Amino acid sequence: MTGAPxxxxxxxxxxxxxxxxxxxxxxxxxxxxxxxxxxxxxMLARERGNGRPYVSLLGSRRQNFFTDGGRELFDxxxxxRIDVFFLSGGQIDGEGNINLVSVGEYAHPKVRFPGSFGSAxxxxxxxxxxxxxxxxxxxxxxxxVDFISAPGVSxxxxxxxxxxxxxxxxxxxxxxxxxxxxxxxxxxxxxxTAAEVTEHxxxxxxxxxxVPVTAAPSPETLRLLRTVIAPQLTEVYPQFAAEVFGIAR
Amino acid sequence: xxxxxxxxxxxxxxxxxxxxxxxxxxxxxxxATRALIRRGVKRLHLxxxxxxxLQADLLIGAGCVATIETSAVSLGEFGAAPRxxxxxxxxxxxxxxxxxxxxxxxxQAAEKGVPFMPMRGLIGSDVLAHRPDWKVVDNPxxxxxxxxxxxxxxxxxxxxxxxxxxxxxxVWIGRDRELAMMAHAAGKTVVTVERLHDxxxxxxxxxxxGTLGGFYVEAIALAPKGAWPLALADHYGVDxxxxxxxxxxxxxxxxxxxxxxxxxxxxRAA
Numbered sequence: 267m268t269g270a271p272x273x274x275x276x277x278x279x280x281x282x283x284x285x286x287x288x289x290x291x292x293x294x295x296x297x298x299x300x301x302x303x304x305x306x307x308x309m310l311a312r313e314r315g316n317g318r319p320y321v322s323l324l325g326s327r328r329q330n331f332f333t334d335g336g337r338e339l340f341d342x343x344x345x346x347r348i349d350v351f352f353l354s355g356g357q358i359d360g361e362g363n364i365n366l367v368s369v370g371e372y373a374h375p376k377v378r379f380p381g382s383f384g385s386a387x388x389x390x391x392x393x394x395x396x397x398x399x400x401x402x403x404x405x406x407x408x409x410x411v412d413f414i415s416a417p418g419v420s421x422x423x424x425x426x427x428x429x430x431x432x433x434x435x436x437x438x439x440x441x442x443x444x445x446x447x448x449x450x451x452x453x454x455x456x457x458x459t460a461a462e463v464t465e466h467x468x469x470x471x472x473x474x475x476x477v478p479v480t481a482a483p484s485p486e487t488l489r490l491l492r493t494v495i496a497p498q499l500t501e502v503y504p505q506f507a508a509e510v511f512g513i514a515r
Numbered sequence: 516x517x518x519x520x521x522x523x524x525x526x527x528x529x530x531x532x533x534x535x536x537x538x539x540x541x542x543x544x545x546x547a548t549r550a551l552i553r554r555g556v557k558r559l560h561l562x563x564x565x566x567x568x569l570q571a572d573l574l575i576g577a578g579c580v581a582t583i584e585t586s587a588v589s590l591g592e593f594g595a596a597p598r599x600x601x602x603x604x605x606x607x608x609x610x611x612x613x614x615x616x617x618x619x620x621x622x623q624a625a626e627k628g629v630p631f632m633p634m635r636g637l638i639g640s641d642v643l644a645h646r647p648d649w650k651v652v653d654n655p656x657x658x659x660x661x662x663x664x665x666x667x668x669x670x671x672x673x674x675x676x677x678x679x680x681x682x683x684x685x686v687w688i689g690r691d692r693e694l695a696m697m698a699h700a701a702g703k704t705v706v707t708v709e710r711l712h713d714x715x716x717x718x719x720x721x722x723x724x725g726t727l728g729g730f731y732v733e734a735i736a737l738a739p740k741g742a743w744p745l746a747l748a749d750h751y752g753v754d755x756x757x758x759x760x761x762x763x764x765x766x767x768x769x770x771x772x773x774x775x776x777x778x779x780x781x782x783r784a785a
Contacts, residue, residue: 299566344635368603378600382587
């Protein structure tokens with residue numbers, strides 16, 4: 267296995283396994299742009315669930331049920347037919363606000379990101395939104411985002427069946443508590459510590475007295491990822507499949 | 516004559532026009548985009564439906580764009596869109612930040628000939644805060660239920676690339692239905708195609724279901740591999756080596772100019 271590390275699994279495999287656990291037995295998981303690890307996770311959940319959840323992979327011909335154009339994904343979400351979605355952010359803050367637009371003043375940004383994609387809608391209407399941001403630093407996980415592409419929580423009178431349930435990074439997994447509007451540290455990945463998470467997180471968060479370690483992927487999970495899922499990723503994520511799994515299209 | 520040369524077909528795309536273009540996977544008219552840059556089109560108001568990649572980055576870098584309305588511009592796996600990013604930080608283009616379903620909804624309003632479309636989400640976001648043209652109203656059928664309304668987007672021209680057209684101007688778009696949405700909303704639609712179909716696409720019910728009626732189409736040009744270096748779904752994949760080269764070159768203005776010389780100005784057939 268190209269790139270397999272000495273301790274037996276790659277970080278991407280740990281993350282995909284953990285995200286698959288968060289997806290659980292949902293009926294339909296959709297994956298948006300630039301999300302190879304969530305795509306792998308959703309396919310893994312589908313393998314474990316004997317074909318459920320349905321997986322809709324944006325940009326894919328084969329992993330996609332939509333036949334009515336770009337609108338259908340969003341209309342489907344509005345109908346309540348998408349249970350799990352993934353979002354990221356150039357910045358994410360402690361109230362679950364995500365920023366996909368810019369750093370600094372909006373009119374004269376210091377840094378410009380690609381843009382909000384579907385976040386300013388999907389974050390509101392999909393019940394389980396899983397935030398993933400690999401880089402876990404005070405640059406990315408900030409006290410307050412510079413631009414709110416989509417807010418973590420909304421006022422009581424705003425239609426908001428959806429929102430964040432978790433944030434996963436290269437160092438740890440946080441759960442999001444919508445009533446407290448705060449993240450809670452759930453587990454730290456193997457080789458990382460709670461103190462390190464605190465040091466590199468720009469926002470305040472809750473934590474248990476004892477922080478568990480994120481479970482390592484089982485040999486069966488690694489087999490599924492490497493032999494069943496990796497070949498399916500090449501269609502949409504050829505670079506990722508080549509780098510992580512050594513599989514060419 | 517609806518089927519003409521590439522340069523004839525893009526004639527309706529005039530300086531300052533509102534031009535709608537599709538996302539990567541739906542059929543991006545890259546050969547036509549290079550022809551537009553060679554012709555020196557200026558001050559475009561580009562509407563990405565709902566995102567763009569190389570096409571917007573090239574047009575911006577070449578100085579063809581005054582305003583872009585988009586939900587994102589990115590090269591995807593190949594990283595940030597360098598000329599878009601540079602123009603945004605330099606303030607040299609106006610950006611109307613949107614979110615994907617808002618662009619779809621605004622086109623759907625234009626399709627229906629109604630002035631606006633309501634949409635969930637958005638409330639409390641800075642996307643909404645920076646869009647004075649979007650408004651929050653009370654759901655007239657609800658009780659204290661604020662909802663955003665988006666004005667219809669009626670582009671002057673929609674431009675895309677498709678697998679097949681016939682000589683009556685019918686265009687086969689398959690499942691990429693947003694191309695039909697764009698054509699319905701736009702004043703004029705310009706299409707490049709891989710090849711021409713003998714006979715009428717409407718004669719075969721299976722083909723007809725995936726066909727945009729020629730009624731909507733202003734001009735068609737034959738452009739084999741017309742989406743290159745982007746993919747045309749079910750026909751050819753993305754040219755990954757080329758996009759990696761672009762991503763590398765376009766990080767600097769000089770590198771971008773070298774790219775234009777090599778791949779846009781020097782290759783009239785490209």
